[in-house]
Amino acid sequence: MRFFALVLTGLLVVASPVAAQQIDVRSGEHADFSRLVFMFPPGTDWSTERVEGGYKLTAPPRTRFNLANVFRLIPKTRIQAISADIDARSVFIETTPDVHLEVFQLPIGAVVVDIADGAEPEPFEPGTPKPQITAPDHSYRPAPKLGYLDLYWSDKPTQMRPEAQPAPPSAPKPAPQPGEATENVAFPDGRISAAEIALIDELGRAASQGLITMQMPKHPVADPHQTDGHEAGGHDMPTTEPAHGTPTEGHDIEGHPGRDESHLALQAETVIDRDSSAHFAPGRLADSGHSCPRDADFDLQSWLTEEAPSVQIAHARRDLLAEFDKPRLRAVEHLAKVYIALGLGTEAKALFKSFGLEEEANPALTILADVVDGNTPDPYPAFKAFTACDSRVALWALVAQPEPPQRETVNFGAVLRAYSALPPPIRNLIGPKLSDRLIEVGAADVAQTVRSMLARAPAEHRSSLEYMDARIDLSEGRVEDATERLDKVAESHSEIAAEALILSVETKLSEGIAIPKNEVENASALAKQLGGSDMGDKLTRVEILGNASTAKFDPAFEALERWEEPLDETLRRDTQNDLLAMLAKLPDEQMFIETFFRFRPQWSPEELEPGVQIALSERLSKSGFDISSRAVLSPATRRSEPGRLAMARAALAGRDAAAAYSHLVGLQGEEAALLRGEALSLLGQHQNAEAAFAEAGATEARLEAAWRAGNWDQVTDGGSEAQRQFLELFSDTAPPAQDRDAAPLGPLAAAQKLIAQSEAERAAFEKLMQDMK
The missing domain is CATH 1.25.40 (Serine Threonine Protein Phosphatase 5, Tetratricopeptide repeat)
Incomplete structure (x- = not known):
């Protein structure tokens, strides 16, 4: 049994492969190129080559690439797909034909692959190998000063590493020749110079503030010339969050803190700067x-x-x-x-x-x-x-x-970067609001970019996309398309449905469209559900104005009366103004009068905008309610020029010509002249009324005043046919003398002439009376 266990253990040891090394692949999008960053450790061999349909990056054997989040931050425009080959050591990058490859390596070992706009300088023929780019012994790219997080969002580097020709793998390095000792003297590490400059600046600042403090690191500083593949201070400093929200060296693209491997483990800071750092970020202005x-x-x-x-x-x-x-x-x-x-x-x-x-x-x-x-x-x-x-x-x-x-x-670049870095649920929540605000500031193109970012989210965010598309349609004047999209979103059960309903109703009201009953009922139900919030108040406004659009003013005013404590009192006041403005335009005279006087105690003139006060006053004047027409105007509105004109109309409605004329003293313009002419006509000063009507350009009223003033020449030139015929028959001018050779009329002929003249005069008088009715 023991022998069997030893054999099995040996077989497992032989069969167990070396664990594959996982390489994270990160991405970033720019105006003219898309970026991939392969997070290789220092000293990793790699190469790239052009293949049919894109590019291929090859790494050492037993390399496993993590490609899960590549397309989370970039679209599939230049880079259409990325996949690991079956050899477990290379990655195929599928691209469009109108792009080319730019590649360089960072001091930390990461390889940056840029797929930039513009075709390859030389046409590529399948089967024709191109020189490969291999990793050199050192990097020609200068080390960044602020860390590597900005690499994924900054523009392309100004200094690119030249393509290195592949060197023979086993070529020995030439032995140093006599006299080369002085040429190979190592210069001081650049990080030491940077530390010296920083210390001098900080000490000078501390001296100017009257304080000098310095805190040395807890661990000894490593030798900057070590050759074990790690930078000085890379493992001696504890991993901490950056002080002012500025990414430290070694941060990855997601912003997770790493270790600082590009500077010495040395920091200097004055007490005053330290204590004020909570309120100000140095250099971030x-x-x-x-x-x-x-x-x-x-x-x-x-x-x-x-x-x-x-x-x-x-x-x-x-x-x-x-x-x-x-x-x-x-x-x-x-x-x-x-x-x-x-x-x-x-x-x-x-x-x-x-x-x-x-x-x-x-x-x-x-x-x-x-x-x-x-x-x-x-x-x-x-x-x-x-x-x-x-x-x-x-x-x-x-x-x-x-x-x-x-x-x-507005810094639109910072806005888009911040939006793309949000958690997906929060991105979905504020995406429509951000799109609205961008359209309001005149940046519809940036709003389209936000929409594109959200489009790459899961399918449950489609309602937000429809809402943003509707906002873009509205900004470009496509009202019908926008309302169709909004109605579709409003009928969904998404979190954006209430906002879509509000925008749809407001858009229809601005176009003079009556709001359907089902939309008003939906707004009423949502308003009760979301009561006590900004959204609930906006839905209450939609319910009120939606009822008013179909002449249902009783439930509209009742809902307004129940709306006692909104979060924003301005919204309720605006709703009340809009509701009364819609009432003033109501064509049904009887309904207007009944509704106005039924709900008149709910508001005072001071709560209404001057334009709404004047609209109600004019409507009441036309209906003959001169006292109410004056009462609906506040003292401030009465002193304004439009208010004085409204007061004059109210006085004319009450047949008080003298008061109307007094309100018009000193006012200029056609409307004031017209009202002044009406007041003078009521006062019996038809000659002056004719001049006022002429100033106002009211031709018919001017001829009427000329008729009343007895200005027959004016009537003869521009009067109606009945007026001219009447003047011709009843004129005081003597009839023309009879012809000397004409025989005098007999009694019968004279009587017939008188009868004919009497009939003509009676007909002319009846026609004139008919026209004057």
């Missing part, structure tokens, strides 16, 4: 000069782990209270961050309120909580300047403002 907050305060992805949400919340709820049940601010903020990253903004705000930390907590967390819940944050003036920051805060500053900023003040 917007174009306007405002200091930008650190990225760590807006990195939602880093606030989550791979554990289940319930487990993450349970862990974050530990140690919330200190001695004497005093809440720990940092622990409470950590739990709030977990809530926000999971899309639970209301729970995050309630957390601060329950512990009484509303004033002490970071205001950015409250803003983020409102945004992920779809609510409008409280105004925070300092946040407006952050749209120009080249960091994650630009996204939140853009969507959190109550009014859209100027296009020139």
